[in-house]
Amino acid sequence: MTITTSPAIPVSFDALAPLRFPSDLRLTPEQFEQVCAENSEAVLELSAGGQLIKMTPTGGEAGSRNAELLLQLKLFARSHSGWKVFDSSTGFRLPDGSVLSPDGALVGLQRWEALNAHERRSFPPLCPDLVVELASLSDEGPRGVSALRRKMALYQSNGARVGWLLMPAEQAVEVWPAHGDPQRIEQTCMLEAALEFPGLRLELADIWAG
Numbered sequence: 001m002t003i004t005t006s007p008a009i010p011v012s013f014d015a016l017a018p019l020r021f022p023s024d025l026r027l028t029p030e031q032f033e034q035v036c037a038e039n040s041e042a043v044l045e046l047s048a049g050g051q052l053i054k055m056t057p058t059g060g061e062a063g064s065r066n067a068e069l070l071l072q073l074k075l076f077a078r079s080h081s082g083w084k085v086f087d088s089s090t091g092f093r094l095p096d097g098s099v100l101s102p103d104g105a106l107v108g109l110q111r112w113e114a115l116n117a118h119e120r121r122s123f124p125p126l127c128p129d130l131v132v133e134l135a136s137l138s139d140e141g142p143r144g145v146s147a148l149r150r151k152m153a154l155y156q157s158n159g160a161r162v163g164w165l166l167m168p169a170e171q172a173v174e175v176w177p178a179h180g181d182p183q184r185i186e187q188t189c190m191l192e193a194a195l196e197f198p199g200l201r202l203e204l205a206d207i208w209a210g
Contacts (some may be wrong), residue, residue: 014047029093033122036091045091045142046099048154055101055142061210062143065134065168069104073132076200082109083197088130093123094158100151106130107198127158130197134207152176153178160184161196168208 027035032046043055058066070087077083086092086105093099105128112120119125133151136143145167152163156176163176173191174182185191191202 048098075169085190091123093125102131104132131155
């Protein structure tokens with residue numbers, strides 16, 4: 001199924017209704033970008049097959065954890081040159097054609113600067129070097145552990161150097177390497193990626209606190 005675009009019709013906020021899409025709808029990354037531009041209030045991702053993935057806004061504790069995660073990534077980038085930090089509102093167009101938004105990401109500055117102005121303004125056509133996802137307390141929905149494991153596997157197959165899946169309910173982490181099976185780490189107060197990102201560490205207690 002294809003879609004065509006038409007001028008947006010202004011509506012009041014009260015008139016907005018939940019977005020509904022046919023189950024067989026398939027979009028190109030370019031069409032997906034247009035849909036997102038016309039529905040800025042929606043939280044969406046795109047699968048490699050062109051299917052829309054409807055995400056949900058986070059709750060207060062999850063939002064606070066994500067803010068702490070980004071703060072720590074930003075502090076690392078400021079003290080170690082060569083990195084750009086991106087938050088959960090950034091969609092990355094991966095090599096397989098999917099458009100995914102990790103909760104936190106690091107991209108090497110040289111890779112970022114190699115993109116042209118249009119690529120920077122739209123969904124950057126690359127997979128981040130580091131991706132971090134924060135699981136919800138429930139395993140249901142697109143933010144549950146099961147769904148995020150599938151997402152981490154996509155990051156891995158598209159070239160991420162390291163992936164961290166943080167699970168606050170268990171205070172555990174799955175470390176996804178560039179290749180191979182993830183490693184589970186429990187009961188640790190600090191997470192490091194010394195080989196790939198010297199100096200990067202997450203103070204997990206501050207993130208678990210929410």
